Amino acid sequence: MIQSDFTYDPFAxxxxxxxxxxxxxxxxxxxxxxLDKWDTYALSRFDDIWEVLGITDGTFVASEGTLPAATVLADHNDGPVPDPPLHPMPFHANFDSPIYETVRRCTSAQFRPRSAARLADRIRILANERLDELLPRGTFDLTQDYAGIVAAAMVCEFVGLPADLAPDVLATVNAGSLAQPGEGVEIGNARPGYLSYLTPIVARRRAAGADGTVVIADSLIDFRLPDGSAFTDMEAAVQMLGVFIGGTETVPKITATGLWQLHRHPDQLAAVRCDLAGNVPIAREEIIRHSAPAQWFARTVRRPYTIHDTTITPGQRVITLLASAARDEREYDHPDDFVWNRPIERLLSFGRGQHFCLGVHVARLEITIMIEEWLKRVPDYHIVEQAASRPPSSFQWGWNSIPVEV
Structure with a gap:
């Protein structure tokens, strides 16, 4: 295909x-x-991404990470990329089957549908505790002060940290997702700030006997790789990054932006308020489609794959633009519009296939409860739009700050 003077680079x-x-x-x-510079193909249409992410036969792997930085993509491959070595163990998403699935199971128990449903009361308590503190102030930040603290507190409890560390965890994760133009973010390469929280948890649990009380850390301590070896404290901590980062970063931005969108459309807000229990879960799906901040995820091709008469060869990469799929006119009518009760048959905001979001059930529950409790207790609110901020990002392009007046 001959390309015009149009250029796209996620790091520009x-x-x-x-x-x-x-x-x-x-x-x-x-x-x-x-993208010649990165020897990478970008897929932007919903159907194409749906098809590619649904292929789990080893054609596409995440050996170079699901979110490789520019420094990784700059090194072009000459043929298929193997799985990384077992030690030192990188984030398990970098591995193909069966290692990826078996390690993922160590971190998934609390996020399965039945387990997630049992968290509703705890999430509701945390949401109302935040509202008790924030509402008397009159002015605060929806993303950071409300949704961010609730989500980070849940993450703290999942990984075995005191919930009162939520503000520190939130600030650390927010800072870690920022990137300079031309660089990007690599979640799989743990920043020291993340591991300063997680590695001591593993060390303490190992010393205490890892009896299952702290589910994720204890399961990782007991896990054995195919060669019979165990994780070191740091390796186990690295496997907790998906929960630590994913649970803290995305839900607050979706929740806060959803309340902003409802405020922008008073008729839709009034309709949702008519039946919060019935309507907020419906509106939640449109909020996720319209406002989910994650832009793309990558795979490396291990077997030739042809799409739209283009053959992608082993070693080349594919980036699936999930945020583009969410605005695809071929899947959604007038996709740039926010329509609280839009019929949504398919959604890619949580991914699809092998790397489908681990925390999808908890995320949906947190978003629902935080919006419900807000609308129960706040009859009127005003978003200070001119003060809202969305830092440039190649990955988490979301509203880090949404000031509100109540």
């Missing part, structure tokens, strides 16, 4: 500032767009 400053116009051009004109 102008793309990081606002990728949506680029996604539209990609969908309309370049559904399989080649």
């Amino acid at each position: 400053p102008e793309v990081m500032a606002n990728p949506l116009p680029y996604y539209r051009t990609l969908r309309d004109e370049y559904p399989v767009y080649y």
